[in-house]
Amino acid sequence: MTRTLHLAVAAYGVGGPGQHGLWKDPRVPSNASIDVRHYIRQAKLAEAALFDAYFIVDSQFITADYPSHYLNRLEPLTLLSAVATHTSHVGLVATASSTYNSPFNLARRLASLDQISGGRAAWNVVTSFDTGTSRNYGLAEHLDYATRYGRALEAVEVVRGLWDSYEADAFPASVADNTFLDPTKLHALEHHGEHFDVAGPLNVSRSPQGQPVIFQAGVSEEGRDLAARVAEGIYAPGGSVEQAQAYYRDIKARAAGYGRDPDHVVIFTGAAPVVASTDAEALRRSREIYDEDDDFDRKLGFLGRSFGAHDFSTHDLDAPFPDVAHLAEKGGRTAGQAIVERAAAQGLTLRQVVQTLTEYRPSPFTGAPGTVADAIETWYRDEAADGLNLNFRTLEEFERFTGDVVPLLQERGLFRTEYTSGTLRGHLGLPVPENRYTASRSRGDR
Amino acid sequence: MTRTLHLAVAAYGVGGPGQHGLWKDPRVPSNASIDVRHYIRQAKLAEAALFDAYFIVDSQFITADYPSHYLNRLEPLTLLSAVATHTSHVGLVATASSTYNSPFNLARRLASLDQISGGRAAWNVVTSFDTGTSRNYGLAEHLDYATRYGRALEAVEVVRGLWDSYEADAFPASVADNTFLDPTKLHALEHHGEHFDVAGPLNVSRSPQGQPVIFQAGVSEEGRDLAARVAEGIYAPGGSVEQAQAYYRDIKARAAGYGRDPDHVVIFTGAAPVVASTDAEALRRSREIYDEDDDFDRKLGFLGRSFGAHDFSTHDLDAPFPDVAHLAEKGGRTAGQAIVERAAAQGLTLRQVVQTLTEYRPSPFTGAPGTVADAIETWYRDEAADGLNLNFRTLEEFERFTGDVVPLLQERGLFRTEYTSGTLRGHLGLPVPENRYTASRSRGDR
Numbered sequence: 107m108t109r110t111l112h113l114a115v116a117a118y119g120v121g122g123p124g125q126h127g128l129w130k131d132p133r134v135p136s137n138a139s140i141d142v143r144h145y146i147r148q149a150k151l152a153e154a155a156l157f158d159a160y161f162i163v164d165s166q167f168i169t170a171d172y173p174s175h176y177l178n179r180l181e182p183l184t185l186l187s188a189v190a191t192h193t194s195h196v197g198l199v200a201t202a203s204s205t206y207n208s209p210f211n212l213a214r215r216l217a218s219l220d221q222i223s224g225g226r227a228a229w230n231v232v233t234s235f236d237t238g239t240s241r242n243y244g245l246a247e248h249l250d251y252a253t254r255y256g257r258a259l260e261a262v263e264v265v266r267g268l269w270d271s272y273e274a275d276a277f278p279a280s281v282a283d284n285t286f287l288d289p290t291k292l293h294a295l296e297h298h299g300e301h302f303d304v305a306g307p308l309n310v311s312r313s314p315q316g317q318p319v320i321f322q323a324g325v326s327e328e329g330r331d332l333a334a335r336v337a338e339g340i341y342a343p344g345g346s347v348e349q350a351q352a353y354y355r356d357i358k359a360r361a362a363g364y365g366r367d368p369d370h371v372v373i374f375t376g377a378a379p380v381v382a383s384t385d386a387e388a389l390r391r392s393r394e395i396y397d398e399d400d401d402f403d404r405k406l407g408f409l410g411r412s413f414g415a416h417d418f419s420t421h422d423l424d425a426p427f428p429d430v431a432h433l434a435e436k437g438g439r440t441a442g443q444a445i446v447e448r449a450a451a452q453g454l455t456l457r458q459v460v461q462t463l464t465e466y467r468p469s470p471f472t473g474a475p476g477t478v479a480d481a482i483e484t485w486y487r488d489e490a491a492d493g494l495n496l497n498f499r500t501l502e503e504f505e506r507f508t509g510d511v512v513p514l515l516q517e518r519g520l521f522r523t524e525y526t527s528g529t530l531r532g533h534l535g536l537p538v539p540e541n542r543y544t545a546s547r548s549r550g551d552r
Numbered sequence: 553m554t555r556t557l558h559l560a561v562a563a564y565g566v567g568g569p570g571q572h573g574l575w576k577d578p579r580v581p582s583n584a585s586i587d588v589r590h591y592i593r594q595a596k597l598a599e600a601a602l603f604d605a606y607f608i609v610d611s612q613f614i615t616a617d618y619p620s621h622y623l624n625r626l627e628p629l630t631l632l633s634a635v636a637t638h639t640s641h642v643g644l645v646a647t648a649s650s651t652y653n654s655p656f657n658l659a660r661r662l663a664s665l666d667q668i669s670g671g672r673a674a675w676n677v678v679t680s681f682d683t684g685t686s687r688n689y690g691l692a693e694h695l696d697y698a699t700r701y702g703r704a705l706e707a708v709e710v711v712r713g714l715w716d717s718y719e720a721d722a723f724p725a726s727v728a729d730n731t732f733l734d735p736t737k738l739h740a741l742e743h744h745g746e747h748f749d750v751a752g753p754l755n756v757s758r759s760p761q762g763q764p765v766i767f768q769a770g771v772s773e774e775g776r777d778l779a780a781r782v783a784e785g786i787y788a789p790g791g792s793v794e795q796a797q798a799y800y801r802d803i804k805a806r807a808a809g810y811g812r813d814p815d816h817v818v819i820f821t822g823a824a825p826v827v828a829s830t831d832a833e834a835l836r837r838s839r840e841i842y843d844e845d846d847d848f849d850r851k852l853g854f855l856g857r858s859f860g861a862h863d864f865s866t867h868d869l870d871a872p873f874p875d876v877a878h879l880a881e882k883g884g885r886t887a888g889q890a891i892v893e894r895a896a897a898q899g900l901t902l903r904q905v906v907q908t909l910t911e912y913r914p915s916p917f918t919g920a921p922g923t924v925a926d927a928i929e930t931w932y933r934d935e936a937a938d939g940l941n942l943n944f945r946t947l948e949e950f951e952r953f954t955g956d957v958v959p960l961l962q963e964r965g966l967f968r969t970e971y972t973s974g975t976l977r978g979h980l981g982l983p984v985p986e987n988r989y990t991a992s993r994s995r996g997d998r
Contacts, residue, residue: 129727129732136723137723137725137757140664140667140756140757142636142637166656166657166660168755170735170738171735174732174733177733178718178723178755178757179756180664180667181660181661181664184630184633184668185668187588187630187631187634188634188636188637188668190634191588191592191634191637206654206657208689208690210612210688211612211627211653211689214627215627215629217627218626218627218630219630221586221588221626222588222631222634241750241751242656242750243654243656243657244654244748244750246749272624277582277583277624279583281575281576286575286582286620286623287616287623289617292616302690303692304687304688304689304690305684305688309612309614309624309625310586310627311583311624
């Protein structure tokens with residue numbers, strides 16, 4: 107397979123104050139987070155720029171001082187099916203929790219989106235690290251890390267099994283023979299595993315891409331392992347180019363270790379480009395965005411998210427960083443552990459931790475269009491990423507990227523100049539998975 | 553409130569052979585069940601005819617010989633959000649199970665549809681009587697009747713509570729004050745009940761109709777009680793005009809008994825009209841539809857659905873009706889009990905039960921346009937129904953109804969000649985429920 111650059115845009119809601127000040131954009135309604143027209147407009151912009159995918163992040167737990175773009179949001183799958191009928195090519199990635207959904211229901215909703223979009227759906231599998239989510243689902247305590255990831259792996263297996271319920275030719279729909287269904291092409295999964303018992307069959311047939319694409323965003327050991335086993339697209343954390351390269355090598359090697367083709371795991375690194383007419387102007391704007399969100403109390407509150415919504419305002423800001431290592435497990439673990447380790451190694455106070463964590467660092471994709479295109483080319487060629495999952499402060503900044511940077515990437519032969527497929531699998535160079543029962547029959551199995 | 557006639561259309565999928573032979577209609581694609589354009593076309597027809605609502609039925613359990621319109625289907629909420637952006641007035645009623653959904657997830661998806669549609673969403677609460685559904689959700693045995701209905705009532709209470717998470721003025725979104733959210737207008741439900749523990753808050757604000765409308769289709773004692781307590785729209789079973797009147801009186805009296813305004817429980821009776829140029833032609837067509845579906849084995853299979861998917865083909869057709877009374881509980885109870893009682897009272901064999909149950913009975917709404925309009929007027933004026941939830945064999949028959957019968961209903965002053973509201977609550981004459989926290993504050997409570 108010829109390696110090609112991939113681009114996605116991550117749709118955050120609008121909110122504020124916080125890192126997503128889109129609600130202050132005079133071109134965007136202040137309630138755009140719940141206005142489907144806002145998302146349709148974003149997705150159409152992404153499609154006009156030939157992007158691979160439109161990506162919906164999600165959270166199922168909020169508090170009044172939670173990241174504000176999550177405060178008032180449309181549920182991703184409900185949202186994307188509305189977006190689907192107003193677009194024709196761009197992939198549609200819905201974040202959904204494997205911890206707080208039943209595989210049967212989720213398989214059905216994703217398969218429905220895949221049919222409605224003509225084969226453009228993807229499931230971004232998350233395990234919901236926010237402890238508070240558990241209390242919205244009847245659990246006083248969050249499931250532990252190992253259970254969440256074990257459950258996620260099994261959920262993906264069940265969902266994929268259900269997506270094979272119907273073989274491709276299950277519905278002859280022959281009026282002459284009065285035959286709608288060929289019952290030998292309908293299969294019950296009868297999955298009985300550690301976390302789930304699901305009989306099937308699912309009542310939705312396969313789409314033009316066979317099955318929705320599986321995305322994941324593994325960072326921890328368990329997350330990387332899950333990604334290497336099942337993910338076909340990855341929303342990667344970013345950081346420096348060296349950090350991204352190390353992540354890239356690790357994931358591709360793990361995938362190969364599971365007998366998978368590393369090209370079939372497409373790594374999208376998260377990035378927030380700031381493009382302007384000159385590098386200096388872009389840096390000025392980048393700093394302006396930082397300053398607009400620079401609120402110590404908000405950042406202190408946000409720090410708690412890595413420790414199970416722990417309230418850090420009860421601690422002395424100028425005392426050594428408190429002993430919260432045991433809470434990292436409740437907040438996704440990896441982020442919290444890294445903070446604890448750094449605080450210990452450098453002897454930081456709580457105030458210094460917040461300042462260090464949130465100090466101004468311009469995105470590597472900040473500058474004039476040529477500078478940003480250079481950076482993208484470097485990241486891509488040096489195997490720090492197969493593509494980028496972008497997010498933008500304003501619609502105008504999104505349009506500047508698609509208008510000024512994308513053409514440069516196309517001129518350099520890095521990015522497509524037209525869609526050559528109508529499905530997300532097609533855009534990502536992923537094969538259509540063969541139906542397991544058809545495959546079994548063609549191998550002469552019973 | 554002036555009483556007015558209401559009309560909805562129930563969207564079944566297409567399938568066959570069976571009672572939904574829409575797949576044989578040359579104007580309808582044979583895979584229309586999974587083609588969103590089919591549903592959009594139906595909904596647009598309903599809206600052009602000023603219908604109150606477009607109603608999606610559902611099942612989460614199939615077998616190869618199950619009612620064929622369920623075989624291959626889009627999940628109702630995913631489907632309706634796509635339909636929402638192609639319509640502007642018609643209400644959108646999504647069937648969803650209170651037994652197999654978490655209230656938080658369901659509240660979120662319904663609130664999202666309500667936002668996407670601008671206040672046109674409704675939840676048709678079902679408890680999923682098909683035993684087989686339980687095996688798709690990890691339960692070897694179906695929940696019993698009392699548990700399902702207790703859970704349904706509590707689920708509606710929780711979902712409604714979550715829908716009040718934000719007061720109407722929670723988002724000042726003032727750039728001048730840098731204030732997006734007023735945190736005093738965000739409320740956590742902290743529900744702790746017999747079936748559910750749900751903390752909240754929900755991360756979706758209220759729509760123009762305040763909250764989605766609650767539909768229900770109660771027939772059994774528990775179902776009627778649930779309907780009377782919480783339903784604002786009812787999908788009623790039909791039968792003879794006398795049976796429908798008895799049901800109507802019973803539900804309205806029960807609602808009044810719970811201190812509710814009976815006008816705020818709008819009863820839609822299920823009906824499958826057959827309209828033709830003359831009464832004789834309509835009756836001929838009605839018989840033709842019956843004969844097309846007249847397949848004893850299929851009907852025998854369908855009988856099993858009232859007894860937990862029991863396989864009646866193992867019994868002697870000409871022996872007395874078998875002792876299956878204990879299985880009625882697994883199949884929705886009421887239907888099975890009625891069958892057992894009738895078989896005993898009349899000394900019927902299994903073959904006779906199938907024949908009696910499925911004998912040809914033309915719909916009371918069969919005839920020339922004037923005849924059908926007369927029947928609707930009678931049912932409406934004699935309080936057998938507040939409206940009808942219609943289903944049609946072909947698109948052409950739907951168009952004949954909207955083209956030839958609806959104008960007669962309008963001439964008689966029974967049915968609206970334009971939409972006077974943009975929300976489903978508006979069409980149904982239902983008040984916008986006041987937010988409980990706003991109400992509490994205005995009463996001076998803490």
